[in-house]
Amino acid sequence: MNKINLLTPDKSNLYNFLYIGILLFFFSVLDVTLNSFFNINLTSFLPDALSFFLPLILGFIGLHFIRIEYSGIKYLDLINKNINTNNFNALLSLLIIFIFIKLLPPALSWFIIDANISGDSRDSCTGTGACWTYIKVWFNRFMYGMYPNAEQWRINLSFISLAFLGSVGFFATEKYKKYLTLYYVVIYPIIAFLFIFFFISGGPIFFDFSYGIIAAVISIIIGFFIPSKFKMYYFIIVPLTVYILLKYVLFYEELIELGKLEALEWVETGAWGGLSLTFIVSFFCLIFCFPVGLFLSLGRRSDFPIIKYISIGFIEFWRGVPLITVLFMSSVMFPMFLPEDMFIDKLVRVIIAISLFEAAYVAEVIRGGLQALPRGQYDAAKSLGMGYWKMYIFVILPQALKLVIPGIANTFLALVKDTPLIFVVGLMELAGMLGLAKTNPKWLGYAMEGYVFASVVFFIICYAMSKYSYNLEQKYKTER
Amino acid sequence: MNLNFKKIFPQLLTLLFVVLVFGFFSYNAQVNMDNRGITFGYGFLSQESSFDVQFSLIEYDGSHSYFRAYLVGLLNTILVSVIGIILATIIGVVVGIARLSKNYLIVKTAAVYVEFFRNIPLLLQIFFWYFAALRALPLPEKAEPMLGVFFLTIKGFFVPALIWNNLHIFVYSVIAAIISIIFVRIYARRKQETEGKQTPVLMISIGLLLILPLLSFLIGGASFVVEVPVIKQMSQSSFTYDGGIGLPPELIALVLALSLYTATFIAECVRAGVQGVGKGQKEAAASIGLTPNQVLKLVIMPQALRIIIPPTTNQYLNLTKNSSLAAAIAYPDLVLVFAGTALMQTGRAIEIVSITMLTYLSLSISISILMNWYNKKIAIKEK
Numbered sequence: 001m002n003k004i005n006l007l008t009p010d011k012s013n014l015y016n017f018l019y020i021g022i023l024l025f026f027f028s029v030l031d032v033t034l035n036s037f038f039n040i041n042l043t044s045f046l047p048d049a050l051s052f053f054l055p056l057i058l059g060f061i062g063l064h065f066i067r068i069e070y071s072g073i074k075y076l077d078l079i080n081k082n083i084n085t086n087n088f089n090a091l092l093s094l095l096i097i098f099i100f101i102k103l104l105p106p107a108l109s110w111f112i113i114d115a116n117i118s119g120d121s122r123d124s125c126t127g128t129g130a131c132w133t134y135i136k137v138w139f140n141r142f143m144y145g146m147y148p149n150a151e152q153w154r155i156n157l158s159f160i161s162l163a164f165l166g167s168v169g170f171f172a173t174e175k176y177k178k179y180l181t182l183y184y185v186v187i188y189p190i191i192a193f194l195f196i197f198f199f200i201s202g203g204p205i206f207f208d209f210s211y212g213i214i215a216a217v218i219s220i221i222i223g224f225f226i227p228s229k230f231k232m233y234y235f236i237i238v239p240l241t242v243y244i245l246l247k248y249v250l251f252y253e254e255l256i257e258l259g260k261l262e263a264l265e266w267v268e269t270g271a272w273g274g275l276s277l278t279f280i281v282s283f284f285c286l287i288f289c290f291p292v293g294l295f296l297s298l299g300r301r302s303d304f305p306i307i308k309y310i311s312i313g314f315i316e317f318w319r320g321v322p323l324i325t326v327l328f329m330s331s332v333m334f335p336m337f338l339p340e341d342m343f344i345d346k347l348v349r350v351i352i353a354i355s356l357f358e359a360a361y362v363a364e365v366i367r368g369g370l371q372a373l374p375r376g377q378y379d380a381a382k383s384l385g386m387g388y389w390k391m392y393i394f395v396i397l398p399q400a401l402k403l404v405i406p407g408i409a410n411t412f413l414a415l416v417k418d419t420p421l422i423f424v425v426g427l428m429e430l431a432g433m434l435g436l437a438k439t440n441p442k443w444l445g446y447a448m449e450g451y452v453f454a455s456v457v458f459f460i461i462c463y464a465m466s467k468y469s470y471n472l473e474q475k476y477k478t479e480r
Numbered sequence: 481m482n483l484n485f486k487k488i489f490p491q492l493l494t495l496l497f498v499v500l501v502f503g504f505f506s507y508n509a510q511v512n513m514d515n516r517g518i519t520f521g522y523g524f525l526s527q528e529s530s531f532d533v534q535f536s537l538i539e540y541d542g543s544h545s546y547f548r549a550y551l552v553g554l555l556n557t558i559l560v561s562v563i564g565i566i567l568a569t570i571i572g573v574v575v576g577i578a579r580l581s582k583n584y585l586i587v588k589t590a591a592v593y594v595e596f597f598r599n600i601p602l603l604l605q606i607f608f609w610y611f612a613a614l615r616a617l618p619l620p621e622k623a624e625p626m627l628g629v630f631f632l633t634i635k636g637f638f639v640p641a642l643i644w645n646n647l648h649i650f651v652y653s654v655i656a657a658i659i660s661i662i663f664v665r666i667y668a669r670r671k672q673e674t675e676g677k678q679t680p681v682l683m684i685s686i687g688l689l690l691i692l693p694l695l696s697f698l699i700g701g702a703s704f705v706v707e708v709p710v711i712k713q714m715s716q717s718s719f720t721y722d723g724g725i726g727l728p729p730e731l732i733a734l735v736l737a738l739s740l741y742t743a744t745f746i747a748e749c750v751r752a753g754v755q756g757v758g759k760g761q762k763e764a765a766a767s768i769g770l771t772p773n774q775v776l777k778l779v780i781m782p783q784a785l786r787i788i789i790p791p792t793t794n795q796y797l798n799l800t801k802n803s804s805l806a807a808a809i810a811y812p813d814l815v816l817v818f819a820g821t822a823l824m825q826t827g828r829a830i831e832i833v834s835i836t837m838l839t840y841l842s843l844s845i846s847i848s849i850l851m852n853w854y855n856k857k858i859a860i861k862e863k
Binding site: 081082083085089092093096097304305306307310316317319320321322323324325328329332333335336337338339340413416417418419420421423424431434435438447448451452454455458459462463466 | 487490491492494495498504505506508509511512513515581582583584585586589595596598599600601602603604605607608611612613615616801802803804805807808815819823829830833834836837840841844845
């Protein structure tokens with residue numbers, strides 16, 4: 001038998017080292033596991049400090065023994081390559097494994113084993129773990145804020161229809177693909193606005209919404225019989241005419257009558273809240289900040305000095321101040337700038353403020369894309385005789401926007417993460433509702449559950465968004 | 481003529497639009513302020529503020545002026561930002577390097593950390609630390625001391641204070657050490673460039689940093705006494721600590737949340753920077769016989785830093801701006817003290833909000849000017 005040198009394991013004694021090493025490593029993991037799950041200390045006969053560090057030492061020696069290069073055993077080589085390249089890495093790997101094992105039981109017991117979810121009052125929370133009953137009871141409030149329970153189907157319906165209308169792009173056939181941009185940039189935002197303003201807000205105004213729908217349906221039906229030459233003008237003029245006809249000529253009396261009935265109860269924006277408000281605010285800001293940012297970025301690269309410096313000043317101003325001061329401005333300073341009798345709803349003010357704020361960031365991102373395009377693209381477009389707008393719309397922007405998809409997605413992600421800030425003006429979205437719920441005298445002391453819940457919700461939303469943007473980036477990556 | 485008109489017209493239109501909007505706003509503001517009997521002006525800054533701030537770096541109470549309150553808020557903001565930036569840089573660099581490790585477990589742990597903390601709104605994280613995590617800490621009278629002198633309690637983190645004798649001599653010695661280290665470095669670099677000999681700069685630097693301050697104790701007469709916080713009973717059931725330095729829980733929660741959140745972004749910058757240095761660079765450096773340490777120090781880092789610095793600067797700026805979220809947990813920063821309490825008391829919305837915004841604007845512009853200067857210094861000098 002060969003002489004075994006314990007300090008330098010080698011291939012000639014592969015199995016000896018392997019058995020000892022695996023045994024030691026296994027024992028160290030077993031010790032920690034028993035210790036953390038069943039509170040049994042195998043090495044209690046040793047001094048405290050030694051007993052505490054023993055698994056680390058044993059595991060370290062074990063990993064040292066199995067660190068044999070090119071052993072020919074597939075899994076051993078895999079382990080050595082990935083977690084056991086040298087002493088330092090082995091130590092770090094062990095630490096991570098042990099910390100994970102140590103953290104697992106308390107986490108499990110808090111989240112699942114000792115947690116309560118049954119019942120609907122505080123008394124049913126008897127375990128030492130989390131009280132998910134609290135989340136269950138407050139779930140409606142966390143989702144819809146103070147929106148009346150009986151009316152919540154309106155929010156659901158709006159979101160479902162908007163999600164459906166938003167997914168049109170996936171089903172569109174080749175023939176309609178070229179209209180998708182127009183649809184998403186112009187038509188879809190308008191529909192969304194109508195939905196949220198008339199349907200979620202409700203009140204007598206609701207009838208405007210229904211007339212709008214009727215007008216749209218009628219004009220689409222008639223639209224089939226119009227020669228395609230005039231379709232462009234037709235779709236601009238007719239829906240508006242039909243709408244005005246419906247509202248002011250045909251149904252004017254009925255409107256007044258029905259307005260008194262209030263088919264849909266009016267819900268003021270102060271009552272909106274919870275996660276749905278987060279969606280509403282981020283959705284609108286997303287829609288508005290993009291075009292504003294686009295124009296700002298064009299303005300910043302303009303040849304006209306006045307436009308250029310106004311854009312620069314605007315962008316740098318918004319980028320230099322924190323969002324919270326912008327919101328303060330919109331809530332306490334902005335009303336001073338308006339005529340006495342003019343009142344703008346708080347939610348609208350907030351949406352405008354956040355949109356302008358994010359537009360500055362979007363502008364900088366787009367500028368990056370514009371700058372990254374080689375000069376030749378501009379020159380080529382100009383040499384074809386294109387004017388400024390033609391050049392940008394048909395040559396520059398399609399390429400530049402493709403380049404900055406990840407940047408824009410990041411900005412949108414930041415926007416979604418910024419929405420909880422609207423609590424400073426008194427709007428209660430998810431984080432705000434949590435604050436309200438945890439100070440409720442019946443439910444004191446469950447702040448942790450609330451924040452964990454909200455964190456999970458936001459994490460899912462933001463993580464999905466970031467993954468989606470990554471996919472988008474991969475999809476639009478063009479070889480240059 | 482036609483061309484000129486085409487050039488001037490859109491500009492005039494924009495200018496007109498901006499002027500009209502501004503005019504409209506300022507006219508309304510004038511009317512509104514007249515109605516409320518307020519005259520625009522910054523005179524109120526010297527009036528007595530008559531409100532108290534619970535945590536301030538400079539001496540302050542209700543008898544001081546609003547301007548003093550502004551300073552208190554500003555200093556608190558700067559304090560949080562500086563601590564946050566230092567911590568975030570440390571965590572960010574460590575995590576960023578960890579994500580480049582060859583160890584699968586380390587890479588995954590770092591990735592989970594980054595994805596998790598990056599995708600949760602900062603405000604929620606601040607709330608979590610302040611309302612959930614720090615509220616689980618023990619009361620002052622039940623707190624176990626850490627290492628005998630640190631007390632982490634629900635009322636804050638109490639650390640021993642150093643009471644100095646002849647502090648200025650110690651400070652001078654540290655400054656002298658730093659200056660001499662800079663000279664040693666310049667000398668070493670010159671020697672390396674002219675003679676190709678290396679000087680053990682690190683050893684000399686550490687030695688200087690140890691010896692000069694030590695001399696200030698031995699010869700200069702600098703000395704300090706450690707003042708350990710001692711528990712004190714305020715009333716029947718209320719305890720606090722006397723002596724030492726007490727960091728309020730708001731500060732701790734804010735610093736924790738800010739640095740953990742910003743560190744994820746810095747980690748990504750670091751990772752991108754190191755990955756951005758071509759593999760060929762490492763191989764070329766190794767092939768001319770540089771040691772791994774030298775490769776890192778002389779070849780990788782100088783190039784990686786060029787990629788890392790600009791986005792990291794942005795993150796520092798973001799952290800400074802995000803520190804304004806302090807208002808949500810009542811840490812007395814600029815927004816809370818000035819745009820909150822002072823605004824409520826005086827009702828001067830326009831003046832106060834504009835001062836606050838201008839302050840943040842100048843803070844961020846000064847950081848970005850500083851970083852641009854540094855960036856220009858280390859940028860590749862192309863011929």
